[in-house]
Amino acid sequence: MRTHSPSFRRPDQPEPHLQASAAAIVPKESRNTLVFLLSTSWLPMLHPEAKEYYSKFTERRTMLWLQLVICLAIVIINIAVTAWAGTHYGIEGGVGTLFHGDCKLSQALNTAIHLVLNGLSTVLLGASNFCAQILVSPTRSEVDQAHRKSQWLDIEAQSLRNLRGIHWTRGVLWTTLVFSSGVLHLLWNSAVFATFPFVEYTTIVTTKDALDSKVSWDFPPNSTESQIFNEAHNYRALDKAQCVSTYMNTTSGAGNVIVVTDLANNSLTLNDGSSFLRSFELSSQDDWTTMQQWLCASTEDTQSQYCDPANMQPKAGNWTVEVGNSSAAVKYCLSEGVANMDSWCELHFGLDLMIAVCVMNGLKAICILYTLVWHLRWHGPFRKDDHLVTVGDAVASFLEKPDEYTRGRCMLSAQDFQDGSRKGAWPNDPRRWKKGRRVRLLALVSRGSWLCTVSFAIFFAAVAAVLLGVLLYAQNTHGEGIDIPSIVSRGIGQASSADIVGIFITPSSWQLWAVTVFANSWQLVLSVLYVLINTLVTRFCMAESWNNFATDDDHNSSNSGSTSSSPCDTLWSLLAKPRHWLHSFLSSPAGHAKFLRTSSPVGLQRGSYILSLPLRYGIPLAISSSLLQWLISQSVFVAQAAGYSFSGVRRPQSDASRVGYSTLGILLSLLFGLGLIGYVVGLGVRRLSVRLPPVASCSAAIAAAAQRPEEDGWAWVLPVRWGVVDAEEPGDVGRGVAVGHCALTSCKVQEPEDGKLYR
Secondary structure, X not given: OOOOOOOOOOOOOOOHHHHHHHHHHOOHHHHHHHHHHHHHHHHHHHOOOHHHHOOHHHOHHHHHHHHHHHHHHHHXXXXXXXXXXXXXXXXXOOEEEXXXXXXXXXXXXXXXXXXXXXXXXXXXXXXXXXXXXXXXXXXXXXXXXXXXXXXOOEOOOOOHHHHHOOOHHHHHHHHHHHHHHHHHHHHHHHOEEEEEEEEOEXXXXXXXXXXXXXXXXXXXXXXXXXXXXXXXXXXEEEOHHHHHHHHHOOOOOEOOEEEEEOOOOOOOOOXXXXXXXXXEEEOOOOOOOOOOHHHOOOOOOOOOOOOOHHHHHHHHHHOEEEEOOEEEEEEEEEEOOEOOOOOOEEEEEEHHHHHHHHHHHHHHHHHHHHHHHHHHHHOOOOOOOOEOOOHHHHHHHHHHOOXXXXXXXXXXXXXXXXXXXXXXXXXXXXXXXXXXXXEEHHHHOOHHHHHHHHHHHHHHHHHHHHHHHHHHHHHHHOOOOOOHHHHHHOOOOOOOOOXXXXXXXXXXXXXHHHHHHHHHHXXXXXXXXXXXXXXXXXXXXXXXXXXXXXXXXXXXXXXXXXXXXXXXXXXXXXXXXXXHHHHHHHOOOOOOOEOOEEOOOOOOOEEOOOOOOOHHHHHHHHHHHHHHHHHHHOOEEEEEEEEEOOOOOEOHHHOEEEEEEOHHHHHHHHHHHHHHHHHHHHHHOOEEEOOOOOOOOEHHHHHHHOOOOOOOOOHHHOOEEEEEEEEEEEOOOOOOOEEEEEEEEOOOOEOOOOOOEEO
């Protein structure tokens, strides 16, 4: 039997049996020119579906142009909207008003705008992620340098490991893209926010002769107290239960109130003969969760409980209020009334936030432009180096110029190389092939990748579940229903005084920024989770795609001896009878050959995936990410109160920002997120029959599998498959053990035999 030992010539040496004929076409130093002309002009005509394999739309260059256009369009839209809003609407305290009117319409506009913002955010994150993956992908020279030190780099997967092996400029740009994505997730969703009206009111506690006393309260004529004294006869009388119910809800729109006690005089305070005892004003800048405490401050056994209707309504008959150092029983209340606030809602924008968004978008555009320019420089017919963005790029590069540092290691898996790197040297011993192994996809990817992703996702879901439980308990304590109809009735993206996180309540110039960053920190966590899930699914697809390079088990019997019939004269068979060769090659009983998916296809290579994933995975993940971002934006959000007087006079100096939450939004986000996690885990637990050593994203394992026969110099532009190319290489010297060799090749191959040694 004639066999071919895998000899490893230097990459710059021409193939011996092609040298003469190649020289007859073009000088041997112009070999790249020959390949380029053949692959771009003549080879595509071989196949009737060539346009599918050479679609310009899937080329990395075309996709980068598309990402740049998308990013520039978003930058232009953001700048135009910011400039228009800043010039057409008044800005006060860095905040402008886009809409003032009906509350239902305001809420609908807010929801629609946030859907658009999350859609733009998802598109921009996708473009940024696409370019970040290109920037962090190594070149062939960087991979060679790592292999020289018995180290490896990741291919087709974003990895912090690669930052140590790539040029520092690309590392800086990758960091800039990641940083700008984080900032955008912290700010973008709150650049536009809705406000709900808050009626400020003054509470006055009086003696029981409030309406009969002729002694005026000693306040200036234009003071709030004097105005209330003069208008008290127009106020509506409320019994104690009605008063507690009305003013327990701090966002009900109730106006000024006079609380009439059963004290005969004010001897506990001034003892001046007037009915006035004390007064205080409540505004939107107070703590929304505790501003109703005046109703129950003196009630027994409520000091340690939440001041809410559930606790106070049963005690309304014995209601008392604080007066001085004592307390007084309440007889009734005189209320200015409850304002109709249905048309007082507003939609605002933060000018500073929008400017920051524009700056971050501009940084992304610059990084994407640099990525495009850098890619055009490194991907072309006369390139000096290969940029290994996809596994197909790496395979093509290693097939064109075999890696000298991974010779004789065709049976090593990614885990073998990783273990060797930790020890400082890769193993070089022959390995026995074990046939018929069926493992789960999770076992074929980096252990650290799927453990990190699944652990982070479960931890995030657990935090959300605990938070939901705490908030439901708080709402139940506050007297709000926690059954499903009650939760649904409160809606999403809407805050009440009970649905507020009690932080950043001190009025300040940075309050809006602090609230915005906290509310959107969950968006940042989600974006990290999305990148991790996207990377993990990419690795799943890589594992499946890599496994398909192997020979088909069903054809093993008919494949016996196929490598001994003739040398691998692929180029000359192709030149003589191109269509016959391609048909026989693709339908060979040795198993279906696989086209290489590369960034810049040549020969019979195919373009890479548009979203770095097959569309059946990429589109659902992108849509799921966008919907989940929107749900989270409506679960924890900026709640902005707009100050009003009872008569509807706007008081912008009393505006306040808080962090609001929606239990319905959190519940939907949790269920949707758990479904997404379940989907990813379901993909990972599928079983796969291992037909060649798994490489994960390890550059060394890919290089070891691409140690093609010397005569197969054109494999890098042709469909290839993995199998035995040298069946009887002399093995252990003096022991007479035959050791075979497996590789990716365009030659005919055999399936490796179970239990036989290969290297």
